[in-house]
Amino acid sequence: MKSQRVTSTLRHAKTLLSGAAVPRPVHHTVKPVCSNAARYIHGQTARRSGAPSNPAIKFPCLDALETRSATLEQQASTRSDKSGPEPSYTVGATQIYRCTDPLLLDHGGQLHEFDIAYETWGQLNAARSNAILLHTGLSASSHAHSTPENPQPGWWEKFIGPGLALDTNKYFVICTNVIGGCYGSTGPSSIDPLDGERYATRFPILTIQDMVRAQFRLLDHLGVDTLHASVGSSMGGMQSLAAGVEFPSRVGRIVSISACARSHPYSIAMRYVQRRAILNDPHWNRGFYYGRVPPHVGMKLAREIATITYRSGPEWEQRFGRRRADGSKPPALCPDFLVETYLDHAGEKFCLTYDPNSLLYVSKAMDLFDLGRANQEATAARRAQHALTPPPSPSSPSSQSATPSGGTCSLTLPDKPYEEQPQPSPPTTITTTSPGTTTPQPPADLVAGLKTLRNHPVLVLGVASDILFPAWQQREVADALREAGNARVEHHELSEVQSLFGHDTFLLDVEGVGGAVRGFLG
């Protein structure tokens, strides 16, 4: 393999001090660095007019996206008269509860009225004491199990039913669609009753606790004063814990699966780049795309990124390895390796079935989640302040002045926020504060924040292969609860041998996850 004939533009040689002859360095100086714009050098290779050295790469994956944009454009134009049908992402029959009492939100926004779309299984007993509120993950709907009205299998089909994890012989199971979402509960695609237009990005910033407060309005409506249990996975686990903290006397038992008590920066980062993928899509139009082509390209990428966080590297190594979709074809920049076609497919399935604005708001609510005491106190103070401000009346056109500044984002970044430190100091605090493999003490702020739950039986379940809600976060929840004085914490951790399915384990592992839940609920 030694190189054959060698030619060079550098034709002069120079003897270095040590004696060896190497070609004389000819320094090719260009304009100095530092400019944050493309730089230019002078001098061009003489142009020839032959055929190119290599053919251009084709991009069938972009052709497909462009075709879809054109189709959607066509569809949008045919319904351009304002009286036409309006978009909905609702996936099937649900029950609808409309609450016309305003809901004040944690960050100062408000919903003057709102709908909650929900489904139930089993029957409420005479004492109204057997209800379980099941909370969903970010993109899941209330359709956790098939119903007579919607026979499609639900996302927890094998976990709900007679004798199953949520035993419908014993319990009345309620699953709602979160506010902020797009499955029938009020969200960014809903009409703002004050001006008759869709909220879009005039929807207020939400928190997990806001979602929970809306759910408890539904419980009031259903006549359920006290839940036998609050159960949830992923974002649903956040809601499950938040329900206990917000309404301690109305929640019996708490189940939190693959969730956390406060979001950590890696998860925030992964959700942030998903949001940026949507914001970057020109069709997103700062949220005002209803009735037009939705940002399906950015939404697809957002889902592809999300999908990376739902499983584990080792599972993909087993499932896909380095196999390509078609090894007989040359490598491509469009999906090529099996893992790429898997991501592409996941994005494809999702990009028109979930509202991009909902992804922005609901994922932001996850980022904001923090059951630490400091955040709880700050929120309570903010709520008290906003509660003093009378909500704008629907009939008052000047009501906007009463709206707190909550919804605006005028944040500007510092000029030099985080310059790399070439020689950072060693992480001396690792043994006490690292959330790595060693088990640190839970943060005192979180322990204080969870004191409300010190008497609740709590099941905390984590999965070692989860990279989105790592197992150390479940240990953090369990340890913080114990530290807060809770003697009724049950903590399970499924090892990599038990599950390589990462974050998605809660959807798949009927035995490991379902069994633990059934045992805990009794």
Next chain:
Amino acid sequence: MKSQRVTSTLRHAKTLLSGAAVPRPVHHTVKPVCSNAARYIHGQTARRSGAPSNPAIKFPCLDALETRSATLEQQASTRSDKSGPEPSYTVGATQIYRCTDPLLLDHGGQLHEFDIAYETWGQLNAARSNAILLHTGLSASSHAHSTPENPQPGWWEKFIGPGLALDTNKYFVICTNVIGGCYGSTGPSSIDPLDGERYATRFPILTIQDMVRAQFRLLDHLGVDTLHASVGSSMGGMQSLAAGVEFPSRVGRIVSISACARSHPYSIAMRYVQRRAILNDPHWNRGFYYGRVPPHVGMKLAREIATITYRSGPEWEQRFGRRRADGSKPPALCPDFLVETYLDHAGEKFCLTYDPNSLLYVSKAMDLFDLGRANQEATAARRAQHALTPPPSPSSPSSQSATPSGGTCSLTLPDKPYEEQPQPSPPTTITTTSPGTTTPQPPADLVAGLKTLRNHPVLVLGVASDILFPAWQQREVADALREAGNARVEHHELSEVQSLFGHDTFLLDVEGVGGAVRGFLG
């Protein structure tokens, strides 16, 4: 917090069998699921003409991007006459070697001539036996250390010099810019000599081995027959190993830091979504953006995603935690948490200083990297076949017909590639094939592929907190080498206590990484 007055659109109650009265479910049926297009329901809330419930969110981060697009548009228009300067991403003075002997690439493409921009430190000895070839990571340039011609500190400034890890009292250190990149070596932004136009996406698919072959042309030119050592981190570690496999008699020692012998699906996935971020940017224009506004928005997002993989969750937990850039401001969808502003800043620094097309090609080369025997044999067969085809002559306009079909991408996806398996079979093969925390046997294919290196002293260095090239991949390299009969493998793994800096550790840890390298090179 109990909800006050409750109203509902469901005004009827129904007594369930068990006796409790809950409101009668009114099922809100919509069109069936399955369609992959936005669905519509009829019925609209009566519109009101008041002010909206909440103000619209502002997006200063998008304002900034739009301003930049306009500025770049303006700049592009002022140089619109074809004789104007052409863009370059070169960052400073380098030496340039031009090779006019064509380079046949692993996937059938070819470069009829190419440049390699490089820098050197120390002096070649009389026996020409003290050269070290230092390979770069994906986005790093040849500027590993300051030079008289370019006094800016290099990316390994504290690792190169008298008495340092690469001791310039002893060694002649060469660092090149890879072909496919944009720092002066031939890449997609270069002029195709056959037609005088920029390659753009007519640049051929590259492999790590192609980059190495180009480097060895430079070594021929410099009169370096045998390297004392081949050294690299990240993608540079791939090149370092590949150099030994391609040119075993010309490489003495091998250092591979935070790299791998074959890319695994998680890394491929993370790089794939980066590429998609670029492909999705309308300014990318299928690669033909030179002289126009570059896809700076997609490129910025790509870098933000990449940055997530360069550090570790635990490091961010220590460094940023849940702190926000300005806690006095309301939450924002633009960068808000410190970790978000950190990503934003990383993207900002990079988005105009590296060629997006280079990111596509170089990252794809990383994905294609596989030192297993099967891939080596397939490549050798392909090369033998292509070598029989005479390369097109620059003077022959019909030369395209002689070009193999290598560069085209006509890959189509199966209709239903990877439907979720709700009840997958348990991962029974975990103990033998999982690359998780247990140390499995290295794959036989990789052991066979690394037999060429069985007599080379090899240093393999991994970092426990690295999520991009996890420590198990370094163990895989070391174990495969040992299994192949190599008794001179030195394997170090920096624990989370030693470094939480993840993949970036090789840039930062002078003691742990630099010390190991210095000790190994002697």
